[in-house]
Amino acid sequence: xxxxxxxxxxxxxxxxxxxxxxxxxxxxxxxxxxxxxxxxxxxxxxxxxxxxxxxxxxxxxxxxxxxxxxxxxxxxxxxxxxxxxxxxxxxxxxxxxxxxxxxxxxxxxxxxxxxxxxxxxxxxxxxxxxxxxxxxxxxxxxxxxxxxxxxxxxxxxxxxxxxxxxxxxxxxxxxxxxxxxxxxx
Amino acid sequence: xxxxxxxxxxxxxxxxxxxxxxxxxxxxxxxxxxxxxxxxxxxxxxxxxxxxxxxxxxxxxxxxxxxxxxxxxxxxxxxxxxxxxxxxxxxxxxxxxxxxxxxxxxxxxxxxxxxxxxxxxxxxxxxxxxxxxxxxxxxxxxxxxxxxxxxxxxxxxxxxxxxxxxxxxxxxxxxxxxxxxxxxxxxxxxxxxxxxxxxxxxxxxxxxxxxxxxxxxxxxxxxxxxxxxxxxxxxxxxxxxxxxxxxxxxxxxxxxxxxxxxxxxxxxxxxxxxxxxxxxxxxxxxxxxxxxxxxxxxxxxxxxxxxxxxxxxxxxxxxxxxxxxxxxxxxxxxxxxxxxxxxxxxxxxxxxxxxxxxxxxxxxxxxxxxxxxxxxxxxxxxxxxxxxxxxxxxxxxxxxxxxxxxxxxxxxxxxxxxxxxxxxxxxxxxxxxxxxxxxxxxxxxxxxxxxxxxxxxxxxxxxxxxxxx
Numbered sequence: 001x002x003x004x005x006x007x008x009x010x011x012x013x014x015x016x017x018x019x020x021x022x023x024x025x026x027x028x029x030x031x032x033x034x035x036x037x038x039x040x041x042x043x044x045x046x047x048x049x050x051x052x053x054x055x056x057x058x059x060x061x062x063x064x065x066x067x068x069x070x071x072x073x074x075x076x077x078x079x080x081x082x083x084x085x086x087x088x089x090x091x092x093x094x095x096x097x098x099x100x101x102x103x104x105x106x107x108x109x110x111x112x113x114x115x116x117x118x119x120x121x122x123x124x125x126x127x128x129x130x131x132x133x134x135x136x137x138x139x140x141x142x143x144x145x146x147x148x149x150x151x152x153x154x155x156x157x158x159x160x161x162x163x164x165x166x167x168x169x170x171x172x173x174x175x176x177x178x179x180x181x182x183x184x185x
Numbered sequence: 186x187x188x189x190x191x192x193x194x195x196x197x198x199x200x201x202x203x204x205x206x207x208x209x210x211x212x213x214x215x216x217x218x219x220x221x222x223x224x225x226x227x228x229x230x231x232x233x234x235x236x237x238x239x240x241x242x243x244x245x246x247x248x249x250x251x252x253x254x255x256x257x258x259x260x261x262x263x264x265x266x267x268x269x270x271x272x273x274x275x276x277x278x279x280x281x282x283x284x285x286x287x288x289x290x291x292x293x294x295x296x297x298x299x300x301x302x303x304x305x306x307x308x309x310x311x312x313x314x315x316x317x318x319x320x321x322x323x324x325x326x327x328x329x330x331x332x333x334x335x336x337x338x339x340x341x342x343x344x345x346x347x348x349x350x351x352x353x354x355x356x357x358x359x360x361x362x363x364x365x366x367x368x369x370x371x372x373x374x375x376x377x378x379x380x381x382x383x384x385x386x387x388x389x390x391x392x393x394x395x396x397x398x399x400x401x402x403x404x405x406x407x408x409x410x411x412x413x414x415x416x417x418x419x420x421x422x423x424x425x426x427x428x429x430x431x432x433x434x435x436x437x438x439x440x441x442x443x444x445x446x447x448x449x450x451x452x453x454x455x456x457x458x459x460x461x462x463x464x465x466x467x468x469x470x471x472x473x474x475x476x477x478x479x480x481x482x483x484x485x486x487x488x489x490x491x492x493x494x495x496x497x498x499x500x501x502x503x504x505x506x507x508x509x510x511x512x513x514x515x516x517x518x519x520x521x522x523x524x525x526x527x528x529x530x531x532x533x534x535x536x537x538x539x540x541x542x543x544x545x546x547x548x549x550x551x552x553x554x555x556x557x558x559x560x561x562x563x564x565x566x567x568x569x570x571x572x573x574x575x576x577x578x579x580x581x582x583x584x585x586x587x588x589x590x591x592x593x594x595x596x597x598x599x600x601x602x603x604x605x606x607x608x609x610x611x612x613x614x615x616x617x618x619x620x621x622x623x624x625x626x627x628x629x630x631x632x633x634x635x636x637x638x639x640x641x642x643x644x645x646x647x648x649x650x651x652x653x654x
Contacts, residue, residue, distance in 0.1 A: 136294075143287065
């Protein structure tokens, strides 16, 4: 439904539904931290941003549907390949649950803790360096986007709040304007 | 506080970068920012050199002899790039105080890459460095080519980071560790998953060092980016990524050296041969230097393919000489201008000898050295690499390398021919900016006297190689 619905806003809403489904899958896998992060980051930030972009853009979506038929055979081909792979995987894979071995685990008593607890106990201790460096990466991203887009344009009229508040009735200029004529200030 | 001592150089650069960011916002004096950034880098070089050999953060960072030397080279490269920016920012019309700050942040990323002894540290260091480089490539935003270079580099770089991360996840999955020392204890030959991981990581790193067949972005980005940024691309990130590859492969996977050796040998031969042929037709000197750097990476990878102490030490010698030569050549390219207008075509240099004899002697020394003609330093760099290759029975690599350097000599010598024998066309300012001469002259002198005093560099490189064996 994300790609086939006519209204782009509906598409984004279906995308959010897909994120919720994925979050549900993570919960089933006992990865509740990832599930929470997925909803907070993707639904809370990314999808809402998409929604804004879609609403702001004045794009004629009906036109883009015209050449759907042109790409249809290729799309169906890819779809068939994926379905075949899924079927093959379902038939052939037999998980040998008894023999699965975990190669390494940062915690000895992992079974007593939830994911979030476990992450919290190492993120600021063992992995403090990586945590801080990720912060530096975000700083670089911020500086970069500002450097590449901020332009000092001369003659920009900025709002001066102090001056606005200082105004009172005596300094106000009132002029009679006849409709349809306009005046010089 | 003690846990932060091992990253003191990185920390000092970071604190200085953040302070400069605040200062730059209020003080509209770019020269001050540049000077402070240069002082920061000099302090960082001293801090790196006096650091004791140690490992930090649960052995995820290693500060050893090799990383100290590589970090020093990287810091020198960053320093040169900032000086070049200082000399050309007026003419290029890029007056952004963020430039030195971005260079400082990229330097932190590269220093982490060099010391990284853990898969997560490798990735984070690499990302910090590449994200900064994407921004730097697009810095001249009024210029179409620069924006194109930035976008191209960003898209391909993101793809290669993805490949690298995919490979790292395979390695983690099949060894169960992220630490390179622990990985090396669990490595067994014939583990297909592990080899797939190594292949992906090698392609990711090959992209970062622009080795063939992952070189496509290099000429366009080198040509489009502002020249000081191009110089930075050719200097520091190359050293950092090669050092990263050395630590990753030698520390983590020396037990299955045969498996990754084939990849490195292929990358090396492909880079040397491709660069030698592709550079012949180039007219733009920045594009030419892009192909030249692809070729030099190929030679440096021979040292890695050997995997012996001698190979690593010759690699360090080669990288140091490469760095010195490129500092000279790029500051020369920046001085190719007339009344604030830059020349970038090789044909613009024609007849330079008649108007500026001294100036053309300097570029002749640099070009001869790049081509590897004795008794200049470039020859000895190649010489040690080939000796190391022959001693580890990689005769094929040595032969291909020598043939490629013979073909490659053509395009360096063509520049000299244009300078000495063609009709004079343009007038030049010469070393109009003092700081450019400050970079070119030491580099030319170092290249000249290397054959007299090769011992210090050889000692340094043996010292660096001693940390792995």
